[in-house]
Amino acid sequence: MVTEGCIYGVMEVSSHALLQHRVHDLKFDTVAFTNLTQDHLDYHGSMENYYEAKRSLFELHAKGGMIVNGDDQYGSLLAQEYAVTTVGKTESARLRIEAVELDQSGSRFRFDGTQFQTPLIGRHNVENSAMAIAIVQQAAGISLDQCVEGLVKARPVPGRLEAIEENQPFGVYVDYAHTDDALSNVLEALREITPGKLQVVFGCGGNRDAGKRGKMGRIASELADAVTVTTDNPRNEDPSIIAQQIAEGCSSVKQEGWRIELDRARAIDEVLRSAQPGDTVLVAGKGHETYQEVNESVIPFDDREQTRTILANLGFERQ
Template identity: 35%
Template sequence: MCMPRAADRAGEYATEAVARGAAAVVLVGVETEVEGVAVLRLPDMAQLGCLLRRWYGTERTSTLLTGITGTDGKTSVCWMLRQALSRMGRDSWGCGTLGVVRDAGQIESLANTTPSLLRLHALLAEAQAAGVTDLVMEVSSHGIAQQRIAGLDFAAAIWTTLGHDHLQDHGGFDAYARTKAGFIRTQQALGRPVIANADDAQMAHYLSDPVLRYGHGLYRTSLAMAWEQELPGFVRLNDGKREIVVEDIPLGEFHAENIACVATYLRYVRGVEMQALPELLSGLTAPPGRLEPLPTLGDWQVFVDYAHTPEAMARCLKVARELTRGRLLLVFGCGGERDRAKRPELGRVAVELANLVWITSDNPRGEAPEVIASEIEAGMPRPYAAEVHLQLDRERAIAEAVAELRAGDTLVIAGKGHENYMEVGGVRLPWSDRAIAARYLERKGYAQCA
């Protein structure tokens, strides 16, 4: 199958496929000649989606598909919603940044947050054969723009946040936002329920009713679900008729917001009564690498977090500040060959909210780490409000930050979260912020005890 993105090399790929024994070639929006085999020409990805539905037998699937888009929050909402649906006795899988998460908890890695159209239809067929009732999936802007979700029939859609990411691939913020909004509007046109975050001012510009909105402030009558957090680990929810308390939720106000999103879905899409929600929502866990605490032997805290946009970094650091008696330390970098506009913004957020900052490497890919670091530094107002260190060796940066920890301090290692690789020059090298930090924390703890 030759997709539009491979149009310039379609003939080469098709010839190679035929040489390897392909009996037929499918060309999607591609003009090229292929000899010696049957050729099926399709005008667009939507037609390919129809073909795949026939091929995989997913035309009348019993598996309900929920799509979650948003700059930040997709993975957490996907993870939590899958857990909540499982508590309802439904066999639920997740698909997104972490990979394919099956109900038993095993995770199969994926190359992309939203995998290829072929992989998605195959996954849906697998889920259907396994008796899975729900597939909750992240829908990325790339997945929408490249029509990787063509032919998929969503039961509901969620839009969590709108911020700055992947702008280099979409030609600017407005195009990026309209890509996400296009997915939402398509679902609205089909009569599917849509849930959105009422507190995201940027998102409001691209939304139109009908939308089920959740937001902060218990007594806002315009909301389908209002939330308020008075203490860490608790959240109050109000649907305009009844107020409930959900206990034992992950740390961070943004996770209270995520719980409210899941509650809105359960209440209005699945018809769960308010009084039944605490049992489904209390004790839900956050996904790996989302403000994930590491065990320590000293009077300090260390978190690993996936925050890599200015908005996510600000939310993460504000929560960490609330939990901190002493200083707030931050280790972070920016990915290479990705949205450069967010680099100075991340630098600004870092020095405004942390006391000590280490600028380091984070998947530099084909870019020079020192160039990325200089673009981060360019956004830091002079004189620095924080103490700033430049250490491009990420392990050394983590080691230096751990060594600096004192009683009451908190260290946030941001950007990679759950990732188990460092991408350099087209190669993914084994990596784990958690494992590296744990090693230096253990040494520091033993040294303190001695």
């Protein structure tokens, strides 16, 4: 990176990397904490252990400072223990997010007294944008005006609320959301910009934290008008058992408005065929992935290409 002239480096550090000491020889100028929600409990065993793994990042020497999301309960714990800059919507935040406006074109908000806009959709992306602004200001001395110019040009990360646009009269988005919190964030974001019905197709991975399956089903049924539970990456588990565990969460909210279709391609096809003008369809769980893991096999499968193919078969195609 240095030989190529790179001046700044930004790294997302996983809890696995921290526990396995993969970054302990690095000295970060600035460290930041966005949030912590249930995931990887098959590895950590408990949320307490998961938090301790993340907290260890703040034990590394940070010359430039520490930034946390003060609206997150675990971020608040870090703020009690370390000298941090807090970012958030509450009045106690050192750098405040205010006046959030959302629509299908993106998001607008005021941060630290400056107005920003971005094509990224959703309140969670507003929070992520604010954290990014705080980081580059503190670590690199980049001005708010420069941040304004940069953020308006931002584009979604592939597979993260990625819009599939083939001139269809309804919204279609593919997102990697594979935890209950991520699914909640994405569905809430889409609900705010959907005048019609909000439909979601998703499943849960096998040989991973099974405790989140029912939670994801409950959240999907609470926030979407129609839920189709399907196969994700079942790995060595029975896809029907995974689906039933998700369905238990769905049925805890309502007995109607959800169904199971284990064939992921067929599930996406049927939901897209049922969509009406003004509706939004979310295909969640795999995002950027281009495969499915079934038993010991890796099978080509890309949600984005699948949706484009189906839309083309329905007569929709980008001009």
